[in-house]
Amino acid sequence: MAELVSLREAVAELVHDGDTVALEGFTHLIPYAAGHELVRQGRRDLTLVRMTPDVIYDQLIGMGCARKLVFSWGGNPGVGSLRRFRDAVENGWPAPLELEEHSHAEMAAAYAAGAANLPFGVLRAEARDGLARIACPFTGEELAAVRALRPDVGIVHAQRADRSGNVQLWGIVGVQREVVLASRRSLVTVEEVVEELEPVPGAAVLPHWVVTAVAEVPRGAHPSYAHGYYERDNAFYRAWDEIAADRDRFGAWMRENVLSA
């Protein structure tokens, strides 16, 4: 388990057309480099899953990689909307995008259920699309059920791993652990591979035997941040609004900065 490979090999091996892929990060440790590799390898027809799709999802959607999006909040935090996401939903460009929409609480519960090998998560929520009504078998109280999320591939970024592929991440860990544990196959990109993982207060560890592949990708979260390594590139997020506003400008930017990289 936890093969140390190049990012290119990992994506080629683990992600296939038509897969359900979750690239997770809650503002922090967003796996941009991995997302870019999906674009470079021309993956198509993906069901993309993410609680908070941001610029990397705008890019994947705009490049036609996605058939469907499972999400709860899609925007460019602090800046505005995701132009390519909106173009796909409002105008079907570059292709129609099917949406499966949830709340944060639903998706969090769905990932946790997937990680726990359960078919659904339970929460207190009012009746709405995508949720089923259930009654507590002990008290009869009415609750809501959300189908578990079990992606084909879970991709996250972390600060470091050791040579055996044990992964360590700290700061805002979001839903990273759940997504790795809920997915059939997982890829963790890391800032660095070290000889030994020094303990860090509050750090989460994913042991090598629950991770499929680890790839060393320094700055693999840029323009998002990696706590202890580099800050969020807020200027990039702001600049993205204009880059993505125009289809041709977007395409040119992607060719220049992602496809030819």
Next chain:
Amino acid sequence: MAVAAARRVRDGDVVFVGIGLPSTACNLARRTHAPGCVLVYESGTIGAKPTRLPLSIGDGELAETADLVVSVPELFAYWLQGGRIDVGFLGAAQIDRFANLNSTVIGDYDRPRVRLPGAGGAPEIARHCREVVVVMRHAPRAFVERLDFRTSSGERVTAVITDLGVLEPDPATRELVLTELQPGATVEAARAATGWPLRVAPAVRRCDPPTAAELAALHALEAA
């Protein structure tokens, strides 16, 4: 608006904070009359004490200064659904007279005129916080007779803070009633900015203007 929203936070309140104005308001409250309030961000940072306004809910300083950082599933289950949050702040693109909110679509769901970001934490914040304060700019395209989509319920909303004043729900009917006006705002302006026949309290209070201390704290936060 930030000052009016900040005043809704009582000292010791546990507050669920979103980005933008609510974050400014809660940090302002912590610097002024509510030093004991606890800031909870949906990124999992509980008891964050940032020295400057975070640009996003996932800012590194929130994690560094927090009493504890938990996973997002834990945050929504143990802390929000678990009933441990006193006040939640929400904003939206549209609001109706019962403080139901829309942050999903303008137009039809299947082919919207404008696709908005979506629900995020809103449905559960609206349902599980002991009370909810909405902060929005007062305009007819936001304050609508009928929402294009119902993202969250107004059941626990206790106040809607706008740039014109404050609306509070009628205890019996839950319909929003204008109860306060910001300095310089008028009832006529509030009515004109509302897309339904706005109910107005018999004696509308005038919001106290921001104090020197509140303004100083706000400027310090914004300049940091």
